[in-house]
Amino acid sequence: MKRMLGILIVMAGFVFLLAACGEKTQEDVLADLEDTMNEMEGYKANAEMSMNTGQEDQKFAIDIWHKKDDLFRVALTNDMDEKGSQVILKNKDGVFVLTPALKKNFKFQSDWPENSSQPYLYQSLVNDIKKDKEAEFESTDTHYIFKTKTNYQSNNNLPYQEIHFDKKSLTPVEVKVLDKDKNALVVVKFSSFEKDASFKEDDFSMEKNMASNATEDEAVSGEVEDNALTVSLPTFMAGSELEQKKEIDLEDGQRAILTFSGDKNFTLVQEKRNVVPTMTSPQEVKGDIINLGHTVAGLSHNKLEWSYNGVDYILASDELTKEELIQVAQSVQGQEVK
Secondary structure (H helix, E strand, O other): OOHHHHHHHHHHHHHHHHHHHHHOOHHHHHHHHHHHHHHOEEEEEEEEEEEEEOOOOOEEEEEEEEEEEEEEEEEEEEOOOOOEEEEEEEOOEEEEEEEEHHOEEEEEEEOOOOOOOOOOOOHHHHHHHHHHOOOEEEOOOOOEEEEOOOOOOOOOOOEEEEEEEEOOOOOEEEEEOOHHHHHHEEEEEEEEEEEOOOOOOOOOOHHHHHHHHHOOOHHHOOOOOOOOOOEEOOOOOOOEEEEEEEEEOOOEEEEEEEEEEOOEEEEEEEEEEOOOOOOOOOEEEEOOOEOOOOOEEEOOOOOOOOOOEEEEEEEEEEOOOHHHHHOOOOOOOOOOOO
């Protein structure tokens, strides 16, 4: 009996010792993440984002800059897009999406990045964890793992995410964005994360980012390849069919207007210019920034606008929902219209 009592006392002491110096709780880790976020003057990170939300798997190289308090620069490069990277930029003048090689720039009347989950921004990940009172937590030998709800206002098909932080540095390692069946449709893998990075005064200016990302030949000549417009059908048509295709020759390019009718009527415009326009004031968009999986688009209440491989697209409908607009746009990489 005494021996059994002694064993119990030793076990109780061992349990107490584990509790005293053991793993941090979910609340402890969240507090540490918030402290890390608030103490950083800024950061630079590199990541690869894989997306399986459209017709084909897509991969982006992402270069992320943030300077306290409200300066952001996210450069996304898709290897399949021959026209180079797009830049999401937030500075004192507003929120912009830049396509430097085509000298295109859109200004968004948006509260990005706060208005939606952003799987490659440290602040967004920490805030999503903080907001979800039902977030799940796990600690491994090397990582803290949180499973939370997401906040994609224009896409209800990605309701969950799994976030892995490095235990020592408390920086993100991997983020998986999941569909309703917990399949990972978006995966962000961080290859580097530099805390308290330094920046030059004009690193977040639109002028510098438009100039530094344009190709040398285009910057000199303003010419792009004089290729004919290849008109593509979406593979997802929301129960409709192509009713009419109208092609128009422009002074410096071509335009195609595709009209779809059926369950949901919509119009898809595709346009290719043979001359890069000179720098102009940004076109203003009232709406959200959407990553389609192959490019970044601007979403207003009934219209999506984007550029890909030198072609400009506008998808408009009073009948498609936001989710359907995105699905149709994601699928416009499909078969050529004959």
